[in-house]
Amino acid sequence: MTAALALGAAPSCGGTETGNPPFAPDMGGGGYDPMGLSPDPAVESALISVEEAKLEDCEGAQVPLLRRAVLDAVGGQLRVLEPLEVPAGLYCAIELSIAACEDPDRCRTIFAPYAVSIDGTRRADGASIEVRDATRFVVRLEGSFDVTPDAGGLLLAVDRTLLTSGLSLSSIPAVDGVVLVDETTNADRLPALRAGLQSAMTLRRDLDGDATLDPEEIMAAPLAQPPE
Numbered sequence: 001m002t003a004a005l006a007l008g009a010a011p012s013c014g015g016t017e018t019g020n021p022p023f024a025p026d027m028g029g030g031g032y033d034p035m036g037l038s039p040d041p042a043v044e045s046a047l048i049s050v051e052e053a054k055l056e057d058c059e060g061a062q063v064p065l066l067r068r069a070v071l072d073a074v075g076g077q078l079r080v081l082e083p084l085e086v087p088a089g090l091y092c093a094i095e096l097s098i099a100a101c102e103d104p105d106r107c108r109t110i111f112a113p114y115a116v117s118i119d120g121t122r123r124a125d126g127a128s129i130e131v132r133d134a135t136r137f138v139v140r141l142e143g144s145f146d147v148t149p150d151a152g153g154l155l156l157a158v159d160r161t162l163l164t165s166g167l168s169l170s171s172i173p174a175v176d177g178v179v180l181v182d183e184t185t186n187a188d189r190l191p192a193l194r195a196g197l198q199s200a201m202t203l204r205r206d207l208d209g210d211a212t213l214d215p216e217e218i219m220a221a222p223l224a225q226p227p228e
């Protein structure tokens with residue numbers, strides 16, 4: 001009993017600060033291209049629909065952070081329909097359930113019929129790229145980060161050069177000028193899309209509190225990143 005209490009009080013697993021009321025953290029997001037790199041295909045639209053995000057404390061307990069959000073990795077915006085309150089404290093992971101928002105009553109203000117929807121242009125021949133994934137999957141990011149009213153907001157960041165890098169889009173013949181990847185066409189490429197999104201995402205600190213991803217926030221070390 002004593003040992004368990006001592007473990008629970010260890011600084012690396014501080015958990016929640018008792019006595020502080022739960023609060024809804026400020027959330028934002030966006031996409032970026034690492035310096036000197038440009039994605040091929042050129043990404044013109046990338047919408048990622050987050051059905052639910054959960055924070056995980058350093059003992060593995062999860063608390064819901066938000067529901068029904070859309071991350072626009074080109075427009076540089078995270079729209080959250082349902083922000084939730086969480087206990088202030090130290091957290092060690094964030095899990096995102098990526099899924100289409102299908103309930104018209106609850107999702108009418110966001111257009112997100114797919115879990116992931118990417119439009120772009122293939123540089124070699126100018127073919128239009130359309131990637132549509134309707135299957136639910138989970139993205140997990142791990143790190144050690146404070147979520148408190150004073151620590152600053154959280155940003156979901158997407159490296160756009162990694163989004164489609166595993167799909168081998170250059171090897172798919174265009175049909176009427178379009179390269180389509182969805183549940184019925186070139187569906188064997190969709191697992192690589194899900195792996196690509198997992199590798200492309202990080203959790204960042206919103207240093208200036210404007211809910212958008214700024215260059216200095218990309219230069220700073222991420223709060224949480226894909227597990228090794």
Ligand SMILES: [Ca+2]
Nearest residue numbers: 208210212214
């Ligand atoms: Ca910012």
